[in-house]
Amino acid sequence: xxxxxxxxxxxxLFPIAGVRIGVTEAGIRKANRKDLTVVLIDEGxxxxxxxxxxxxxxxxxxxxxxxxxxxxxxxxxxINTGNANAGTGADGLxxxxxxxxxxxxxxGFTAQQVLPFSTGVIMETLPVDRIEAGLDAAxxxxxxxxxxxxxxxxxxxxxxxxxFGTQVMLDGALVSITGISKGAGMIRPNMATxxxxxxxxxxxxxxxxxxxxxxxxxxxxxxxxxDGDTSTNDSFVVIATNKAAHKVIDSLSSPAGQALxxxxxxxxxxxxxxxxRDGEGATKFIAxxxxxxxxxxxxxxxxxxxxxxPLVKTAFFASDPNLGRILAAVGYAGITDLDQTGIxxxxxxxxxxVKGGRNPAYREEDGQRVMKQSEITVRVLLxxxxxxxxxxxxxLSHEYVTINADYRS
Amino acid sequence: xxxxxxxxxxxxLFPIAGVRIGVTEAGIRKANRKDLTVVLIDEGxxxxxxxxxxxxxxxxxxxxxxxxxxxxxxxxxxINTGNANAGTGADGLxxxxxxxxxxxxxxGFTAQQVLPFSTGVIMETLPVDRIEAGLDAAxxxxxxxxxxxxxxxxxxxxxxxxxFGTQVMLDGALVSITGISKGAGMIRPNMATxxxxxxxxxxxxxxxxxxxxxxxxxxxxxxxxxDGDTSTNDSFVVIATNKAAHKVIDSLSSPAGQALxxxxxxxxxxxxxxxxRDGEGATKFIAxxxxxxxxxxxxxxxxxxxxxxPLVKTAFFASDPNLGRILAAVGYAGITDLDQTGIxxxxxxxxxxVKGGRNPAYREEDGQRVMKQSEITVRVLLxxxxxxxxxxxxxLSHEYVTINADYRS
Numbered sequence: 001x002x003x004x005x006x007x008x009x010x011x012x013l014f015p016i017a018g019v020r021i022g023v024t025e026a027g028i029r030k031a032n033r034k035d036l037t038v039v040l041i042d043e044g045x046x047x048x049x050x051x052x053x054x055x056x057x058x059x060x061x062x063x064x065x066x067x068x069x070x071x072x073x074x075x076x077x078x079i080n081t082g083n084a085n086a087g088t089g090a091d092g093l094x095x096x097x098x099x100x101x102x103x104x105x106x107x108g109f110t111a112q113q114v115l116p117f118s119t120g121v122i123m124e125t126l127p128v129d130r131i132e133a134g135l136d137a138a139x140x141x142x143x144x145x146x147x148x149x150x151x152x153x154x155x156x157x158x159x160x161x162x163x164f165g166t167q168v169m170l171d172g173a174l175v176s177i178t179g180i181s182k183g184a185g186m187i188r189p190n191m192a193t194x195x196x197x198x199x200x201x202x203x204x205x206x207x208x209x210x211x212x213x214x215x216x217x218x219x220x221x222x223x224x225x226x227d228g229d230t231s232t233n234d235s236f237v238v239i240a241t242n243k244a245a246h247k248v249i250d251s252l253s254s255p256a257g258q259a260l261x262x263x264x265x266x267x268x269x270x271x272x273x274x275x276x277r278d279g280e281g282a283t284k285f286i287a288x289x290x291x292x293x294x295x296x297x298x299x300x301x302x303x304x305x306x307x308x309x310p311l312v313k314t315a316f317f318a319s320d321p322n323l324g325r326i327l328a329a330v331g332y333a334g335i336t337d338l339d340q341t342g343i344x345x346x347x348x349x350x351x352x353x354v355k356g357g358r359n360p361a362y363r364e365e366d367g368q369r370v371m372k373q374s375e376i377t378v379r380v381l382l383x384x385x386x387x388x389x390x391x392x393x394x395x396l397s398h399e400y401v402t403i404n405a406d407y408r409s
Numbered sequence: 410x411x412x413x414x415x416x417x418x419x420x421x422l423f424p425i426a427g428v429r430i431g432v433t434e435a436g437i438r439k440a441n442r443k444d445l446t447v448v449l450i451d452e453g454x455x456x457x458x459x460x461x462x463x464x465x466x467x468x469x470x471x472x473x474x475x476x477x478x479x480x481x482x483x484x485x486x487x488i489n490t491g492n493a494n495a496g497t498g499a500d501g502l503x504x505x506x507x508x509x510x511x512x513x514x515x516x517g518f519t520a521q522q523v524l525p526f527s528t529g530v531i532m533e534t535l536p537v538d539r540i541e542a543g544l545d546a547a548x549x550x551x552x553x554x555x556x557x558x559x560x561x562x563x564x565x566x567x568x569x570x571x572x573f574g575t576q577v578m579l580d581g582a583l584v585s586i587t588g589i590s591k592g593a594g595m596i597r598p599n600m601a602t603x604x605x606x607x608x609x610x611x612x613x614x615x616x617x618x619x620x621x622x623x624x625x626x627x628x629x630x631x632x633x634x635x636d637g638d639t640s641t642n643d644s645f646v647v648i649a650t651n652k653a654a655h656k657v658i659d660s661l662s663s664p665a666g667q668a669l670x671x672x673x674x675x676x677x678x679x680x681x682x683x684x685x686r687d688g689e690g691a692t693k694f695i696a697x698x699x700x701x702x703x704x705x706x707x708x709x710x711x712x713x714x715x716x717x718x719p720l721v722k723t724a725f726f727a728s729d730p731n732l733g734r735i736l737a738a739v740g741y742a743g744i745t746d747l748d749q750t751g752i753x754x755x756x757x758x759x760x761x762x763v764k765g766g767r768n769p770a771y772r773e774e775d776g777q778r779v780m781k782q783s784e785i786t787v788r789v790l791l792x793x794x795x796x797x798x799x800x801x802x803x804x805l806s807h808e809y810v811t812i813n814a815d816y817r818s
Contacts, residue, residue: 055747056740056765087736089750089766122733123767186720186737227719229734230741310636310719310805311595311813318814324531325638327496328595331465332639338464341498356465357498358532396719401807404720405727 001159003285003374003394005277008148008163014176015144016199018042018241022142023153026134028127029082029120034153036131038103038138039077039197045241047074048209049115050217052234058086059096059126060116061235067100067112075113077237078103079195080120080131081156081182086232087123095128102132106139119156119182119194119233151180154195157403158184162274168263170256173246175202177264181271185280185404187226188308196221196236196271202260203248204240211252213238215261220268224392226279227400228308238264276392281399284316285375291388292381298335299389302380305333306391313396316376321367323352330380342383348376410568412694412783412803414686417557417572423585424553425608427451427650431551432562435543437536438491438529443562445540447512447547448486448606454650456483457618458524459626461643467495468505468535469525470644476509476521484522486646487512488604489529489540490565490591495641496532504537511541515548528565528591528603528642560589563604566812567593571683577672579665582655584611586673590680594689594813596635597717605630605645605680611669612657613649620661622647624670629677633801635688636809637717647673685801690808693725694784700797701790707744708798711789714742715800722805725785730776732761739789751792757785 019041026036041047049068051061067074078099085092100114118126151161165178183194204212217236242248249257277285288306293299306312309329315322326345331338345353347370352362370376428450435445450456458477460470476483487508494501509523527535560570574587588607596603613621626645651657658666686694697715702708715721718738724731735754740747754762759775761768779785 054737054740055742055744056736056749056752084733087733087749087762087766089764091766121731122737123762124733125767186734188741229718229720229737232733232737232740309638310809311638314810314813317810320814322530324493324496324533324641325595327465328463328531328638328641331463331641332597335464340465343465353496353532355498357496357500358534396810398807398810400719401723401726401805401810404723405729 002278003282005160005274008151008161010148012165013147013163014165014167014178016176016178016241017201017243018045019199019239020142020144021146021150022138022140023146023149024134024137024141026130028080028130035081036134036138037079037150037153038135038142040142041075041239042241043073043075045239046204046206046209047237047239048213049235049237050213052231054230054232056087056232058084058118058233059088059092060085060118061233062093063096063100064115064235067115070112072110072112074115075109076103076107077115077117079117079154081154082120083118083124083126084120084122084233085118085126088125092126095126098128099131102135106135115237117195117235122232147178147180154180154182156182157280158182158278160278162271162278164267164270166263166267168259170202170259171246173244175200175244175260177267179267179271181275183275184278185226186229186231187224187275187279188228188230194231194234198264198267199239199241200264201241201243203242203244203246205248205250208249208252209238209240212261216264216268219265220272223390224272224276225304225307226276226394273392276394279394280403281397282394283397284395286316286393286395287377287390288393289377289379289388289390290382291379292383292385293387294385296387296389299387300391302330302333302335302382303389303391305329306378307393310396316371316395317397319371321364321371323347323367326378327353344381344383346379411687412691414569414683417560417570419557421574422556422572423574423576423587425585425587425650426610426652427454428608428648429551429553430555430559431547431549432555432558433543433546433550435539437489437539444490445543445547446488446559446562447544447551449551450484450648451650452482452484454648455613455615455618456646456648457622458644458646459622461640463639463641465496465641467493467527467642468497468501469494469527470642471502472505472509473524473644476524479521481519481521483524484518485512485516486524486526488526488563490563491529492527492533492535493529493531493642494527494535497534501535504535507537508540511544515544524646526604526644531641556587556589563589563591565591566689567591567687569687571680571687573676573679575672575676577668579611579668580655582653584609584653584669586676588676588680590684592684593687594635595638595640596633596684596688597637597639603640603643607673607676608648608650609673610650610652612651612653612655614657614659617658617661618647618649621670625673625677628674629681632799633681633685634713634716635685635803682801685803688803689812690806691803692806693804695725695802696786696799697802698786698797698799699789699791701792701794702796703794705796705798708796709800711739711742711744711791712798712800714738715787716802719805725780725804726806728780730773730780732756732776735787736762753790753792755788
């Protein structure tokens, strides 16, 4: 059961003019399961993406980078589950490329105009014949209100679909934004999550798209972690179809640029947090805020050290206010000149540690009360500056071990 | 149940001339439990230690560093379990100091000649009155053949005592080496483990002791990890009582220096590996060897990324050869110019991945066979140099979650 993850609200999953989505069962790993999704994009859209920093990045990630750099205009995406096509060498690259060729030949554009995405088990051969065999059915299924079905079709160990949308007025025109994501384990996105897709009908100058995608990822997917394992396949793609009736946005700092970015960031954060709420075995959603640091980077480093500590995560699972474990993680986060006597620790509103030691006023029952909640904020004050950062994570439960000990069997 | 951890062999736990050990039940956290150990050291011994790099280092660690730097000659150690005296601020420092004063006043030496050690729960007040009350009984118990009892008395979540010894001929004199360690969780020593103590009657120039302790820690405790959590209390102390009948060793590269170091390193590695074998919830002992790197540091970085991946660790627990997870960890280890097409992966003798892709000759049943073993070697060839390093770790099981979700209750 995800932690306070709202079911997608169909009324908020706005069709985006210029984007149609189709889904089918291609039998890639298991039968009777929607596992192939195509996204058809009208000519004239601006598309950008950010991808995993994992050096063992999957074949489709390598192809996506090439095709986006090729600048021929992206016209379609093909997304399969059941197989990550990662750790598959030159053969994997050829199979990802073959997927693009098969899609392009059916639609009359070039292979360079197709982006492939794969997610699932690593180091197994992609059954590209099954993808090819499924393409026609997926294309025939394509329509603009298929976002929810796509959110379902890209799930792997996810227990619930993740889809959010919003609308915003830009220069008097109503603009829609809709996005989906998937992911539950192997989650410590470093540029993007397993898979995240967002589209808007807003008009955005192509030259701005890379910056927009990066800034959205930085404020959302790059702030979540389940298990600290950065995936081989992380991909986050932003599509602006340029169909809305407003002037093209040519700067993210213009009023319209700021409004669009804020609206899109809201959706991106919900999509990213949804992954943590559905984190493998998660029973709690935890925001870790680190403040008063010298730099944002060191605040993030401390937040991730806390978020990745198995001891901290199991204490949250147990609702045990064994909060010294948080201080220990702060201490080993890698700030070599950190002075422990400047540290304060809060659990929600409870002031646990003062100047590196236990707060004399702290009572175990107050810590216990907060630890029992399903949503918890950990706040660490470093006492050495004015920078801050936040990371979202979940606890580590028996269910995490069960899921990952059984995933392939 | 620890993984292939031999019970201490009393015949190998050699008394060390100049060292006497006493143990008692001081009721520090629970009744009827040996929780206080004193080590009495004859005048003239050379003592050195290495301590955690955690910036939230415990009060006793801070006092140890001061007293070792004070150079008055260390005459005693006082070790308690049940309370780590970490995250306790100025009050914790005063209590650690009080422990030293209490010990020194009973034995007629200065507080600066005492080293205090604490291990247990973090951020709780050290009951120094109970330590004081227990000291007389512990001192009365002191004898030279008490190593096994001390190994038992320093246990916390350990399920078995860890003690090893050996003897070596130096310049015609028989020299004895005996050591003990403790630790099972919060284990990613960064300079030393939770607690490790070694003594020898060898004659070692005091000026060499720091280098000897560092080199021993580097080759043993600094190569193990259970959960990646660097403790606040890691301490590793080496004592040379200078009682043996050989010429003082004044260089570790002399024949006698090399012989002593090799013998001590053998014991230190057994002590360090014992911690992994008894790692919380461990069912497997895994050596991770990374070779053909540009530097030893990058090899270690990759080995630790693999060793800390919850996905890799749960796959080992499940005996599931889901080996793409290892490649993913190699990819996110932080070598930014790593070329995946140069990577080879072996599981014991089984060649799993060739040039970044699955070995065509690799059969799942071969991977399965190795994964079922209780001792496994993972070998990664980076294909970019001649450096190598090794890290020892264990798997991540349901039992780990159980232990750490229940530790304080």
